[in-house]
Amino acid sequence: MENNAELVKQRYGNPFEGVRSALDRAASHGYDSLTDDDLFMCKWLGLYTHRHEKGFFMLRTKQPNGFVTSEQLETIADIAEQQNKGFADLTTRQDFQLHWIHYADALGILKRLESVGISTQGACGDVLRNVVGCPVAGVDRTEAFDASPIAKQISDFFLGNPDYADLPRKYKISVSGCREQCVHPEIQCVSLVAIERKADGSTELGFDLRVGGGLSTQPFLGKRLNAFVKPDEALEVVTHITDIWRETPEYRQKRHHARFKFLIHDWGLEKFRQALEERLGRKLDGAPSDVQDPSDVYRDHVGVHAQKQPGLYYIGAPVLVGRITAQQMKAVADICRRYGDGNTIRLTNRQNLVLLNVPESNVSRALDVLSQAGLSMNAHPVRRSMVTCTGTEFCKLAITETKMRSREIVEYLEQRVALDEPLRLHITGCPNACAQ
Ligand code: HEM
Ligand code: SF4
Incomplete structure (x- = not known):
């Protein structure tokens, strides 16, 4: 096979365990004890x-x-401050990216993250990457419904699952x-x-x-695909789609053609739908045709917005180029504790962050402290x-x-161009x- 990555994956076995033992070995035997296979498979642990x-x-x-x-x-923030160079990046799949992780510290850092419920399994590599969802799910006044429990259910099923650790x-x-389809x-x-699907005078919620x-x-x-998926069918449908992708060997032949989009493009929707229905053992329901496109250009939830919960607001703060310092992260956590509900922060795929559940009486103080931390809401549109x-x-x-x-570019435009x-x-x- 000309695709060397497939050979590496086959001989490596369970990557989540294999990479851990390789890092453990490297901590005592040095960086050069990591083989090319280890370095390739390290992605499976992020x-x-x-x-x-x-x-x-x-x-x-x-x-x-x-x-x-x-x-x-x-x-x-602590890891960034103590073991890196004092910053992290917010990513386009709503994750953190830390830099300057020394190989001998890697395992300890992974354990430290796990102790607060953060996993890195499958953050990179040939697996399901982070499941993205609307950062203001559950509080957005205009959302169709809170889909975050389904995102979490799908994420939990695939996270570290060895059966899905070798996708093409x-x-x-x-x-x-x-409604803004902020997750793209x-x-x-x-x-x-x-x-929403309307039939016989009633409205049913589901997914397109x-x-x-x-x-x-x-x-x-x-x-x-013209398929209406009920929330309680979502994991089943996604799993069967993933099985089709996992079990179609043509897409393991050439690495540059190994993407699910090529399978859909090559097969066409009709063939794919049939394959999915065969696996499901039933026909998919048709979806309504009048699905609205988003109206907002930014689709980012930046700014101060009233939540569906009376008296509560969410604050979407722009983080320039997604790079956030340890001090800023600590300031945001502190604002969340002092002025929010103490615990609820969300990252956006536009590399910004959102504080949820801020009572109206706390909004202006929260904004002041955010601004002091360099995360001002009065930002030029390009900063946002x-x-x-x-x-x-x-x-x-x-x-x-x-x-x-x-x-x-942002600093230049801020000074010279009023949009x-x-x-x-x-x-x-x-x-x-x-x-x-
Ligand atoms: C063939 C190689 C690569 C391709 C085709 C690729 C493509 C992409 C695309 C299209 C995204 C958009 C975000 C999304 O999926 O919603 C993304 C995300 C990302 N990429 Fe890449 N990328 C590649 C390699 C890399 C490398 C080598 C790095 C850096 C070392 C990198 C860093 C990132 C980061 C930080 C994200 C956000 C991902 C997350 O949080 O899960 N990518 N990549
Ligand atoms: S777009 Fe290119 S340069 Fe930028 S992170 Fe991705 S692979 Fe690297």
Whole structure:
């Protein structure tokens, strides 16, 4: 087989256990005891080698639906402060990315994260990546329904599941109830978008199923399969879709063609639907045709918004290029404890963060402290909307530097250009389009 990655995966066995024992060995025998196979499979625990510095990794966490507690945020801040260079990046799949992880510290850091409920299993590698969902699920006044329990259910089923640790390639799912479709369902391998179906005078809530989206050098927008999926069918449907993908060997032949979007493109919707129905043992219900496209350009939940719970607000704070310092993370956790409900923070796929459940009487104080921490709400639209990938600073595939350049662009535009219409800027360091 010309695809070496498949051979590595076959001989490596369970990556979640294998990488741990390799890191354990390296802590006493040195970095060079890590084999090429170990370094390739490290991704399954969220670890990518740095572009420049031998012996250092970047580490990506998994925050299903972007959920973060104050304790988790403080732990990330502590690790960033004590063992890295004092910052973390917020990612386009609602995760944290830490840099400067020394190989000898990696296992200890993984354990520290696990002690506060953060997993890195499958944050990278040929697996289901973080399940993304609307960061204001459950509090958004206009959402169709709170889809976060379904996102969590799907995430829990696949997390660290050895039966799904060897997919042909990375695989991405969104589950959301938000009318603005903030999770960008159009670029996911599989997306469940909440909709309402009206029949016989009653309204039923469920999901519109889209398949085959994805970016990179050959982008495709996800296509509607004309399937209405009830919330209690979601895991079953997603599992069967994943089984089709896992068990179609053609997509293991060539790594650059090993993406679910190519299967959908090659097969077409009819053939795929039939295959899915065969596995389900029943026909899929048709979906309503009048699904609304989002109206907001930013689709980001930035700003102060009243929640569906009377008297409570959520505050979406822009984090420039997603880079957040340890002090800022601690400030946000502190604001959450003092002015919010103490525990509920969410990350967005636009590399910003949201504080939930802030009583009206606390909003202005929370805003003041956020502003003092450099996370002001009075931001120029490009500060709010700038999304930036990792770039040459750490990424081995990068052609250009990104974070610094994006920061300079924002600062330049802030001083010179007053926008009279919305503008979104996404800067990626190569055609893979990790900044979407
Ligand atoms: C062939 C290689 C790669 C491709 C095609 C690719 C493509 C993508 C795409 C399209 C996204 C968009 C986010 C989304 O899925 O919703 C993404 C996310 C991301 N990419 Fe890449 N990427 C590649 C390699 C890398 C590398 C080498 C790095 C850095 C070392 C990187 C860093 C990231 C990060 C931090 C995210 C956010 C992911 C998360 O939180 O789960 N990517 N990637
Ligand atoms: S877009 Fe390219 S440069 Fe940027 S993180 Fe992804 S692979 Fe690296």
